[in-house]
Every structure is written in structure tokens, then in C-alpha cells.
Amino acid sequence: KNEVEQSPQNLTAQEGEFITINCSYSVGISALHWLQQHPGGGIVSLFMLSSGKKKHGRLIATINIQEKHSSLHITASHPRDSAVYICAVRPWNSGNTPLVFGKGTRLSVIA
Amino acid sequence: DTAVSQTPKYLVTQMGNDKSIKCEQNLGHDTMYWYKQDSKKFLKIMFSYNNKELIINETVPNRFSPKSPDKAHLNLHINSLELGDSAVYFCASSRIGGEVGEQFFGPGTRLTVL
Numbered sequence: 001k002n003e004v005e006q007s008p009q010n011l012t013a014q015e016g017e018f019i020t021i022n023c024s025y026s027v028g029i030s031a032l033h034w035l036q037q038h039p040g041g042g043i044v045s046l047f048m049l050s051s052g053k054k055k056h057g058r059l060i061a062t063i064n065i066q067e068k069h070s071s072l073h074i075t076a077s078h079p080r081d082s083a084v085y086i087c088a089v090r091p092w093n094s095g096n097t098p099l100v101f102g103k104g105t106r107l108s109v110i111a
Numbered sequence: 112d113t114a115v116s117q118t119p120k121y122l123v124t125q126m127g128n129d130k131s132i133k134c135e136q137n138l139g140h141d142t143m144y145w146y147k148q149d150s151k152k153f154l155k156i157m158f159s160y161n162n163k164e165l166i167i168n169e170t171v172p173n174r175f176s177p178k179s180p181d182k183a184h185l186n187l188h189i190n191s192l193e194l195g196d197s198a199v200y201f202c203a204s205s206r207i208g209g210e211v212g213e214q215f216f217g218p219g220t221r222l223t224v225l
Contacts, residue, residue, distance in 0.1 A: 037152075042216070045213060045215065088154075098146075098159045103153050104152055
């Protein structure tokens with residue numbers, strides 16, 4: 001079983017819909033990352049969280065450390081949001097341990 | 112002004128060959144990583160270097176040898192390439208302090224072994 005589980009695996013939405021992607025993990029962590037990978041393949045870091053909530057434009061990320069759960073929300077979704085969204089955790093160790101990744105959620109937003 | 116760069120972007124080669132992928136970061140970070148993304152798009156750590164020293168070496172065949180000539184570079188050399196080595200390889204970097212551990216990724220190198 002992967003230490004990081006994401007749901008759903010695939011998601012199709014109509015433009016304008018509110019989207020939620022979930023991430024659960026089973027290890028103690030020092031931080032959780034949300035990454036975006038576009039069809040071209042590049043990976044971009046969206047958020048790094050260790051508690052609470054962060055917002056950037058139409059993207060909101062929350063984390064509940066006690067429940068070992070995080071969500072990524074996209075408001076007013078747009079076709080350009082179509083990408084794979086990857087949750088990754090940094091297991092509690094030292095400052096720069098490598099990330100452990102979920103398998104990603106493939107989002108398609110249709111106009 | 113690319114933060115983390117990799118070369119080449121695409122690499123097509125025959126089984127049994129030896130090849131290298133280069134990675135450079137101009138962010139002043141002290142830790143660099145190599146990740147492998149398989150055909151199912153699953154990312155997994157291969158190596159981690161901190162200040163030119165190997166700190167993580169996951170279960171990777173010893174045909175893969177990372178080399179860090181300085182803090183800004185982490186190259187990946189692969190001997191005797193096999194079909195199963197076909198994947199996208201991502202380099203990344205991060206630093207201690209500030210936004211601890213936020214990782215910046217290179218554009219990836221798509222390796223195809225024929």
C-alpha cells in the first residue's frame with residue numbers, strides 16, 4: 001500500500017465547477033506538497049503546507065495533521081487547469097528528506 | 112534564467128549503451144534529487160545529495176551512478192541501459208531554511224531505450 005493515497009484518480013469537470021482533490025497519508029510528516037504536472041510534462045510546485053490552509057488565486061490547499069489528510073480545491077475551474085495534480089509528503093526526518101508521492105489525480109476541465 | 116535545467120530533454124538509445132543526463136540549478140540550493148517517473152506516471156526518489164554528498168540511495172540498480180561535481184550540479188550516469196530504464200527522469204533541488212524543503216523541479220528527461 002502506498003504511503004500516500006489520492007482520490008479520485010481521474011476527474012472530469014465542466015468549466016466553472018468547484019473541484020476537490022483529496023490526499024491521505026500514513027506516515028508522520030514535516031510537510032505536504034501539492035504539485036501540478038501539465039501534459040507537456042513539467043512539474044510545478046503549487047503549495048507546501050505543514051498546517052492550516054494556503055490560498056493562491058483560485059487554488060486553496062488545506063491540511064489536517066491529526067487526520068493525516070489534505071485537500072486541494074480549485075474554484076471556478078477552467079480548461080487550462082487540466083493537468084495531473086500530485087500530492088507528496090516529506091516524511092518526518094530531517095530538513096531535506098526526499099518526497100514520497102501519491103499516484104496523482106488526472107483532472108480534465110471541459111469548456 | 113531557468114532555475115533547474117536538465118539536458119537532454121529527450122534521449123533515445125539502444126539497449127546496452129551508457130548515457131548521462133545532466134542537471135544544474137542556479138538557486139543556490141544545497142540539496143539535489145533525482146526522481147524517476149514510470150509509464151504509469153508514478154514518481155519515485157532515486158538519489159538525494161546534500162552539499163555534494165550522497166544522503167539517500169534508494170533501491171536503484173548500481174548501473175545508475177550519480178555524480179555531483181559541485182553543489183549546483185547533479186548528473187546521472189546510466190551504464191548498460193535496459194528496456195525497463197525507459198522513463199522520465201526529473202532532477203529537483205531544495206534548501207534548508209526559509210521555505211524548508213520546497214522543491215523545484217527540472218523539466219524532465221524522457222529516456223527511451225530501444
